[in-house]
Amino acid sequence: MMENENKLLEVGRNGNVTRYKMVPSGVGGKGFLDSISSEYGKDTATVFDEDKIINPIPITIKGKPYKYVPFGADDMLPFTIRDFISSNMVTSQCQQFNILACYGQGVRFVDRDTKKDVDNDEILNFCLSNSLHECFMEQATDMKYFFFSVTVIILNRRGDKIVNVRNKDACYCRFEYAPSTKSGKIEHVFFGDFRVGNFDEKNIEVIPLLDYWDPLGDLNVRMGLVPDPDTGTKRTPTTERKFAILSKMPTPGSQYYPVPYYMSIFRDSWFDIYRLIGIGKRFMIKNTSAPRTQIEVHNDYWDNVCANENIVGEKERAERKEQEKKNIMDFITGVENAGKAMVSGYYVDPNGKENRMVRIYQLNDASKKEGGNWSDDMSEASNALCFALGVHPNLVGATPGKSQMNNSGSDKRELFTLKQALEKPMHDIMCKPYHVILHYNGWNKIATIDVPMIQLTTLDENKDSKPVSVDNNKKKGENDDNNGNEG
Numbered sequence: 001m002m003e004n005e006n007k008l009l010e011v012g013r014n015g016n017v018t019r020y021k022m023v024p025s026g027v028g029g030k031g032f033l034d035s036i037s038s039e040y041g042k043d044t045a046t047v048f049d050e051d052k053i054i055n056p057i058p059i060t061i062k063g064k065p066y067k068y069v070p071f072g073a074d075d076m077l078p079f080t081i082r083d084f085i086s087s088n089m090v091t092s093q094c095q096q097f098n099i100l101a102c103y104g105q106g107v108r109f110v111d112r113d114t115k116k117d118v119d120n121d122e123i124l125n126f127c128l129s130n131s132l133h134e135c136f137m138e139q140a141t142d143m144k145y146f147f148f149s150v151t152v153i154i155l156n157r158r159g160d161k162i163v164n165v166r167n168k169d170a171c172y173c174r175f176e177y178a179p180s181t182k183s184g185k186i187e188h189v190f191f192g193d194f195r196v197g198n199f200d201e202k203n204i205e206v207i208p209l210l211d212y213w214d215p216l217g218d219l220n221v222r223m224g225l226v227p228d229p230d231t232g233t234k235r236t237p238t239t240e241r242k243f244a245i246l247s248k249m250p251t252p253g254s255q256y257y258p259v260p261y262y263m264s265i266f267r268d269s270w271f272d273i274y275r276l277i278g279i280g281k282r283f284m285i286k287n288t289s290a291p292r293t294q295i296e297v298h299n300d301y302w303d304n305v306c307a308n309e310n311i312v313g314e315k316e317r318a319e320r321k322e323q324e325k326k327n328i329m330d331f332i333t334g335v336e337n338a339g340k341a342m343v344s345g346y347y348v349d350p351n352g353k354e355n356r357m358v359r360i361y362q363l364n365d366a367s368k369k370e371g372g373n374w375s376d377d378m379s380e381a382s383n384a385l386c387f388a389l390g391v392h393p394n395l396v397g398a399t400p401g402k403s404q405m406n407n408s409g410s411d412k413r414e415l416f417t418l419k420q421a422l423e424k425p426m427h428d429i430m431c432k433p434y435h436v437i438l439h440y441n442g443w444n445k446i447a448t449i450d451v452p453m454i455q456l457t458t459l460d461e462n463k464d465s466k467p468v469s470v471d472n473n474k475k476k477g478e479n480d481d482n483n484g485n486e487g
Contacts, residue, residue, distance in 0.1 A: 007329075008295065008325050008328070008329065016298055016300065017296050017297065017298055018296070018297050018299060019295070019296055043272055044084060044266040044271050044272055045266060045268075054070055054072075054073055056069055056070075056177035056180065057070055057075070059190070059201055059204065060201060061190075061204055066176060066188065066190070066206070067176065067177040067180040068174040068175060068176055068177060068190050069174065069176075069177050069256045069257075070174070071174060071194075071257050072257075075174075075194055076195065078145075078146060078170065078171040079171060079195065081145070081263070081266075082145065082171065084266065087275075088274060088385070090274065090382050090385045090386065090396075091265070091385055091389065093396050093397075094385065094386055094389040094391040094396055095144055095145065095389065097391050097395065097396050098144045098389060098390065098391065099137070099140050099141050099144050101416075101419050101420055101423060102140040102143065102144060102423050102426055102427070103136065103137055103140045104420060104423065104427070104451050104452060104453045104454060105451070105452040105454060106132070106133045106137075106451070106452075107132060107133075107136040107430075107431065107434060107449060107450075107451055108450045108452060109123050109127065109434075109438075109443070109447045109448075110447060110449070110450045111446065112445070112446060112447055115450065118446065118447045120443070120446060120447065122443075123443055123447060126163070126437075126441075129163075129164075130165050130166075132165070135151075135165055135166065135167050136430070138167035138169070139151065139167050139247070140430070142169065142170040143247070143249065143426055143430060144260075145170065146170045146171075146257070146260065147248065147249040148170060148246065148247065148249065148257070148258055149167060149170060150167070150168040150173045150189055150191075150244050150245070150247075151165060151166070151167055151168070152165070152166045152167075152168055152207060152242060152243070152244050152245075153165055153242075153243055153245060153433060153436065153437065154166070154241060154242050155223075155241045155242075155243075157241070159223050161441050162440050162441055165433060165434075168189070168191050168207075168244070172192060172194065173189055173190070174190045174191075174194060175189060175190075175209075175256050175257070176188040176189070176209070185211070186209055186212075186246075186256075187208065187209060188206050188207060188209055189206075189207045189209050189244045189246075190204050190205070190207075191204070191205040192205060207242060207243070207244040208222075208242075208243050208244065209243070209244045210222075210244065210245050210436075212246055212248075215245045215432065215436050216435075216436045216439055216440060219243060219436065219440060220440075221235060222235065222237070222238045222240070222243075223238065224236060224237035224238075245432060245433045245436060247429050247430055247432050247433065248429070249425075249426065249429060261388075262388050262389045262390070264388055265384075265385055265388045265389075268384075268388075270381050270384040270385055270388070271385065273377070274378065274381035274382065277374045277377055277378045277381060278378070281374060281378075295328060295358070295360050296360075297328075297358050298358070301358055302317075302320075302321045302324065305320060305324055306320050306321075328358070390419075390422070391419070392415045394412060395412065395416065395419070420454065420455075423451075423453070430451075431449045431451065434449045435449060
């Protein structure tokens, strides 16, 4: 770090007097302007490609040719979106809140009759051996970011049980081009690093994709357990033991990769407005962080300083001049110099006018707080981003303070309850792979899937929260409380 990050910038001359202004180092030069230009960047709306023709990309894996649909025109859209979200503290925190709210208390295998956690040893061992909670959290992350998730199920060697379940990061998933397949459907998911510089066809994994509408029926047909509806006869069981299941939130249009509704913040102006306000405020504060002063130095002052110290050489005189500039800056900015006076001498010209060798004028109002501009605009932009992401600003603290409509505890409980209730459709879609597991493994007679939600309670109940299950078949007045045990 530099001892003093300010410098004296010459702003004009008047006769024998040179005027200087104190500014942060780097201001006024080409590097500073280049920094501003590069940091402001381009509009986020330019990353979308609805008007562009996206052609499938051929790929050969283990000698077999395929075609896949790129994720965005440059195949980098998921990484661009991820970077945009993480670069903004409001959108990043809102997405974290959405993921945690979607997770609730995690996916549970519960008794079909009592809705309590199951005590079946086989099911409990399956949950423990698959880190089910981490898998479900990864699903929630993909669903909130990209509105789809790819879950892989792995069968045992005999093919009669599903023994493993894994989530595949949506950023690294690509779907096969349907018209290039015999069935006219998406038959495979390609998993690997498709980023430029990291892409290697040898490291791309090809995973058979089960039918989107009937994954369980498709799996039974492939394993020769039920007749093929196209032929009426049972197939020879496949040797494949790993299959992918696609869970996707419906969005308008026929899209391989759905476009979440929150992406409107990139097509709209509010994401850019928030980013530009932050950058602008930073440069404003940086540019005005040094005392806004005007310093007038008589040209003879530098010669007098060198003469008083018997400095003759040009190089030494130039170094002494720079040192004296630093002394002046330290005098203005140094805390230890507060209240001190600077004595620089003066002379009287033939007209009787007094000429000081160094004169310092304070230009800024000490009582004015710099960088306070656009505060209301930033709050407005923050609220707009929260609105687009479906999060009330007070639930994530985007607009703190008593003057920012900070709701009461009861209002926040209702907001949180409403938020979790809205997660029900996403929970139903995310549970599709687990229902396939239940039925294929023969556990559907004793267990079902549930995602208990967290309900915040009032003080009179003497506890902070309680889990609540959504059961459409529950009779009026019944209340199911899950214990939240593992598995």
